[in-house]
Amino acid sequence: MKPYMKIETGDETMDLATLSQGLDTIWVVLTAAMILLMEGGFALLEAGFVRQKNAVSIIMKVFVDITFGALVFYFVGFGLMYGRDAFGFIGTNGFMMTGDLSHISLNITHDTYWLFQCAFVIAVISIVSGAVAERIHFRAYILYTIAMTALIYPMAGHWVWAAGGWLGKLGMIDFAGSAVIHALGGFSALAAAIFIGPRIGKFTADGKSNIVPPSNLPLASVGAFILWFGWFGFNSGSTLSATNGSIGHIAVTTMLAAAAGGAACILFTMFRYKKADPPMVINGSLAGLVGITAGCAFVSDGIAIIIGAVCGIAMVLATEFLESKRIDDPVGAFAVHGVSGSLGALAVGLFAQPELTQGIGQGYYGLFYGGGWNLLGVQALGLAVISIWGFLLTWCALWLIKRVMPVRVSKDEELVGLDVGIHGVPAYNQEHDFLDLEKLKLNQQQHDHT
Incomplete structure (x- = not known):
């Protein structure tokens, strides 16, 4: 093939560069829409897991995520996340998509890129909403959503994904966000659940946990399937290119990890509880999806299965641990996102394969494939910083909100x-x-x- 070709389309002549940009734009917009559809999945999943008397509250919080989240990210968050770097920590321009954004070098327009990133930030805040379900005050939740989408997530994302971000320069790999999105969201959810306290009647005086039956497990399962569908946009869309040869591989590892997470939970709960536990199985598949998000492009199919299975089992154990500590997380947000996101980020440092990380840089592959300890150390450092940042900033944000209004309902x-x-x-x-x-x-x- 010649290095430069033109395609005749009637009276028009289109060069391959223009065609490539058009295809990439369609691909990114389509996958962004798939990620936004995940909000429907969050709504159904959480509404099914909570009691019937709180279903509308869940839906309203999801609308806050989409509406306030998109607007705040447009006015403030995108600039802090992807604006021109200052000292590796924060962006300094790009607010309302204005100013010189030439440092964002992509084959799509900046508007298209904003839409895709907007879908990500909405997903982050939706993780936290489930952990505080059935007791957070609606007005306080709006203020926390603003804090997360304006500052907490954008700054953490800048460190890893923006040009000049300090963790990215160290070599941290987080392809679609096991750490930046899920660990951050999960540890933020943990802080929020601890800060706001358990639901009335969830724990007895002697610390035992009372079962709060989900209102509608079929509804929750449909929500999980929608999330599963959207995850193909989440992971494969992160290529930002319709012609990237790794799209198929990313989709396969995503599918296998989710299947392994669910299958592991079926077997593990049958062994542990003598019955397959439906809520655990639902969350097990989601845990597998979370775990593979960081390394979906960089690990083999077999490793994806291992990651998914480990995350599924770890999710069950983490859920039990929180119950033993009297921490009430109605939908398992921390166990699914915080724990599995952490495992997924670390798995890259162990299993990233040289042939799949070509073009990233020398030594950017896992410990078990001859990469030494460098990548694993960077992954561990980045994970720790992002998790602590999410926990502490969420705690501080809720503390400040409590100074001006009730955080918890009466x-x-x-x-x-x-x-x-x-x-x-x-x-x-x-x-x-x-x-x-x-x-x-x-x-x-x-x-x-x-």
């Missing part, structure tokens, strides 16, 4: 349910034409006490 609002107590409407009208909300609150309180 006892009566929690007992009635956030749907009626905060939003004034239940998820299901039970075929009543007109709702007596005061009577509904009283009935809900009586039901909860019994």
